[in-house]
Each structure stands twice: as structure tokens, then as C-alpha cells.
Amino acid sequence: MNAISQNNFFDVIVVGGGASGMMAAGRAGERGKRVLLLEKNRELGKKLKITGGGRCNITSAEFNAKELLARYGKAEPFLHSPFSQFGVKNTFSFFESKGLPLVVQENKRAFPKTEKALDVFRALERYLSKNHIAIQTGARVSQILTKDKTVSGVLANGKEYGCSSVILASGGMSHPETGSTGDGFAMLKNLGHSVQTPTPSIVPLTVQDPWVKRLAGISLPLARISFFLNGKKIFSKTGEILFTHFGLSGPCVLNSAQKVGDMLHEGEVTAAIDPYPNVSWQTLEKQILNAFQTNPNKTVVNALKKILPQGTARVFSFLVQGVTGKEKSNSVTREQRDRIAHALKNLTATVTGLMGLDKAVVVDGGVDLKEIDTKTMQSKLCANLFVTGDLLHINRPSGGYSLQLCWTTGYVAGNNA
Numbered sequence: 001m002n003a004i005s006q007n008n009f010f011d012v013i014v015v016g017g018g019a020s021g022m023m024a025a026g027r028a029g030e031r032g033k034r035v036l037l038l039e040k041n042r043e044l045g046k047k048l049k050i051t052g053g054g055r056c057n058i059t060s061a062e063f064n065a066k067e068l069l070a071r072y073g074k075a076e077p078f079l080h081s082p083f084s085q086f087g088v089k090n091t092f093s094f095f096e097s098k099g100l101p102l103v104v105q106e107n108k109r110a111f112p113k114t115e116k117a118l119d120v121f122r123a124l125e126r127y128l129s130k131n132h133i134a135i136q137t138g139a140r141v142s143q144i145l146t147k148d149k150t151v152s153g154v155l156a157n158g159k160e161y162g163c164s165s166v167i168l169a170s171g172g173m174s175h176p177e178t179g180s181t182g183d184g185f186a187m188l189k190n191l192g193h194s195v196q197t198p199t200p201s202i203v204p205l206t207v208q209d210p211w212v213k214r215l216a217g218i219s220l221p222l223a224r225i226s227f228f229l230n231g232k233k234i235f236s237k238t239g240e241i242l243f244t245h246f247g248l249s250g251p252c253v254l255n256s257a258q259k260v261g262d263m264l265h266e267g268e269v270t271a272a273i274d275p276y277p278n279v280s281w282q283t284l285e286k287q288i289l290n291a292f293q294t295n296p297n298k299t300v301v302n303a304l305k306k307i308l309p310q311g312t313a314r315v316f317s318f319l320v321q322g323v324t325g326k327e328k329s330n331s332v333t334r335e336q337r338d339r340i341a342h343a344l345k346n347l348t349a350t351v352t353g354l355m356g357l358d359k360a361v362v363v364d365g366g367v368d369l370k371e372i373d374t375k376t377m378q379s380k381l382c383a384n385l386f387v388t389g390d391l392l393h394i395n396r397p398s399g400g401y402s403l404q405l406c407w408t409t410g411y412v413a414g415n416n417a
């Protein structure tokens with residue numbers, strides 16, 4: 001045991017007291033293991049407490065396993081086993097048995113009935129306390145110690161702690177102020193693991209609307225983009241916007257990504273683009289009228305060529321409801337003209353995620369799943385090392401899928417460590 005005293009030796013050491021680490025520690029303790037939870041912040045669960053805008057979208061109430069797992073993309077085959085051990089139903093019964101009833105809201109998003117992330121944290125805190133988990137905060141783990149490719153302990157604040165198993169639950173790299181600064185990735189790389197480094201939060205947005213994709217390559221040098229959460233305006237930015245084959249980019253969009261990532265955790269996010277931020281819709285309407293009067297026999301899109309933002313003529317019918325653009329200018333009614341002016345100042349698209357990073361989501365990056373045993377979450381390169389939560393390279397959409405991954409992988413690791 002080297003210099004490690006009996007007091008510094010544990011069956012299981014959990015590194016990181018976030019969602020997956022708290023679940024893993026509690027479960028290992030429930031099995032009668034002597035567990036130490038090391039957390040570098042002064043408090044546990046900093047990120048958990050801000051999830052879902054403070055309401056915590058705790059899981060997705062998708063009880064059809066096939067449908068649910070399909071949302072995790074390429075990781076689906078890997079997740080069959082862990083989800084058969086602890087799935088969505090288990091999440092409901094786990095929290096409800098700890099005095100935290102859940103409710104299902106729109107798009108199958110499940111929340112605690114109290115709509116308070118803090119209550120989720122408190123339920124986990126009770127789980128830790130009931131199972132006698134030793135907790136040390138302000139303890140930053142810098143190294144996982146090994147002997148013959150088997151875990152022997154960890155180094156925290158320069159002090160060695162011995163253990164039979166380590167559960168690494170130190171999170172990814174999103175919102176580093178919550179403690180997830182990528183330490184776990186560095187430790188995994190040191191042990192020979194392949195880690196895809198997560199991309200930073202300045203990323204383009206993916207959208208579902210075909211008209212955006214058909215404008216790929218076109219940019220609006222000065223436009224305003226406003227973002228809405230469940231129909232309510234949250235913020236706007238003005239600057240260059242670029243349309244791409246996957247969605248929206250350009251400085252103005254890139255700099256909005258972090259905030260949009262957070263919003264995606266809370267509900268439906270739509271964007272409204274105004275290509276004429278310095279022109280009122282009444283002025284635009286007058287310009288449209290003038291163009292129609294000057295070119296009465298031209299089609300709508302031909303008459304508007306000088307007014308329409310570059311390239312948008314080809315997607316005109318997607319943008320303005322009830323006007324195809326092929327009508328003769330002199331056949332357009334006043335009501336249709338108003339509609340054209342309003343629509344052109346309000347090009348809407350539904351945001352589906354962040355490119356390369358589901359920050360809110362969370363992150364496209366992490367340890368290669370080929371190097372993790374699907375039944376136990378144990379590393380295939382280092383015996384008795386278990387990996388959970390955001391450290392795993394699993395892409396997923398917003399809607400409770402990230403925390404469900406934490407409950408599932410945390411439980412499975414705690415059940416096997």
C-alpha cells in the first residue's frame with residue numbers, strides 16, 4: 001500500500017461530484033462499499049443546479065427503448081446494455097422513491113414536480129448520506145495511480161489515496177465555471193485512452209428548415225438575428241450571418257452559440273433573421289410597393305430583385321406564406337404586400353443544436369466507446385477504472401438525454417466498481 005494508510009484506503013474512489021458521480025457513489029455505497037467522493041469545488045453538483053434553467057430536465061419520458069436509444073446516434077449499440085440495467089423507468093422510480101415526484105411536460109421532457117434543480121441535487125445528497133459516502137470537497141484529483149495497468153489510487157491536492165476502483169466522473173468541458181474543465185480527459189489520455197477533444201462553445205448552429213440549407217454559401221453582411229425560447233424572445237445580435245448546408249454560421253451566430261446551447265436545454269429554440277435591421281417594415285413595404293409599381297408586368301421575385309437579400313429569390317415561396325413569387329406584380333394585393341414585408345424582415349428557422357458540440361448541451365467529444373466495456377463502464381485499458389457521464393463520447397440532443405446518460409452510466413459504474 002506504499003505510503004497510503006488504512007484511513008486513506010477505500011473500496012471505491014469517485015472523482016467528481018456532479019450528476020453521474022453522485023449517482024455512482026451512492027450506488028456503490030448502497031452495495032456496502034467504502035466510498036470516498038472527491039470534488040474539486042467547494043460544493044457538489046454545481047452544474048446540476050443550473051440544469052434546465054434551474055428547473056432540471058431530469059430525463060426524457062420516452063419509455064420505448066428503441067425510440068429512446070435512437071436519439072443517441074452512433075452510441076446506440078453501446079447503450080443497450082447500460083439502459084437495460086438502468087433506464088428511464090428506473091430514473092422515475094429512483095427519484096420518486098427519494099421523495100421527488102416527476103412530471104412530464106411538452107416533448108416528453110420530464111422535470112421534478114417542484115421544477116427545482118436544487119431538489120434533484122438534494123435527493124442525491126440524501127442518497128449519499130444514507131449510504132455513508134465520505135465526501136471531500138476542495139480536493140482536485142490530478143492523477144489516477146496505477147500498477148500493472150490496474151488502478152491503485154489517486155493523487156488529490158498532492159496527497160495519495162489508495163483504492164480498489166476509481167470511478168472517473170469529472171465531466172466534460174462545457175461551462176468550465178462549474179468545475180468541468182477537462183481534467184478527466186487529460187487523465188484518460190495519460191492512461192493511453194483515445195479522447196476526442198471537445199470543441200469550444202463558439203460553434204455554428206444546426207437548423208431543420210430546408211430554405212436555410214438551400215441558401216448555403218450566401219451571407220448577409222449586416223443582419224439582426226433574434227432567438228426565441230418557446231416563442232418568447234430572449235436576445236438578439238446584429239452582424240454577419242452565413243447560411244450553410246447544415247444551418248447558420250458567421251460571427252453573429254457563432255457568438256450566440258453558448259447562450260443558444262443553454263436555451264436548447266429548456267425548450268424549443270427558434271431564430272428570426274432580419275436582413276434589413278436599419279429599415280422599418282413600413283419603409284420596406286413602401287419600397288416593395290414602389291418596385292411593383294415600376295415593374296407591373298414582372299413577376300414578384302423579378303420585381304423585387306434589388307430589394308431581396310442576395311440569393312433569397314430562389315427560396316421566396318418558403319419565406320412568404322401564400323405568395324409563390326411567380327405572380328405578376330400588378331396582381332399582388334395590399335394584404336399580400338404587407339405579408340411580404342413582414343416575412344422578409346422575419347425569416348424564421350428552428351434551431352436543432354450546435355454543430356460539433358451539444359453544449360447545452362453538451363459536448364461532441366470524449367473517450368472512445370470502443371475502449372469502455374458496455375456492461376460495466378470499465379476501461380478496457382486500465383482494470384478497475386470506470387468512466388461515466390460527459391466523459392463518454394456520446395452525442396445526443398437536448399431534452400433530458402444528457403442527465404439520463406448520467407443516471408444510467410453512474411448507476412452501472414457504481415454497481416460494478
Ligand SMILES: Cc1cc2nc3c(=O)[nH]c(=O)nc-3n(C[C@H](O)[C@H](O)[C@H](O)COP(=O)(O)OP(=O)(O)OC[C@H]3O[C@@H](n4cnc5c(N)ncnc54)[C@H](O)[C@@H]3O)c2cc1C
Pocket residue numbers: 015016017018019020021038039040041044045046047048050051052053056057058059139140141142169170171172174175178179180181183184262265266359360361362388389390391399400401402403404406
Ligand atoms: C447550462 C446547462 C444546462 C443543462 N441542462 C440540462 C438539462 O436540463 N437536462 C439534461 O439532461 N442535461 C442538461 N445539461 C447537461 C448536463 O448538465 C450534463 O450532461 C451533466 O451535468 C454531466 O454530468 P457529469 O457527472 O458527467 O459531469 P459534471 O456535472 O460536469 O460534474 C463533474 C464534476 O467533477 C468535478 N471535477 C472536475 N475535475 C475534477 C478533478 N480533477 N478532481 C475532482 N473533481 C473534479 C467538477 O467540479 C464537477 O463537479 C445542461 C448543461 C449545461 C451546461
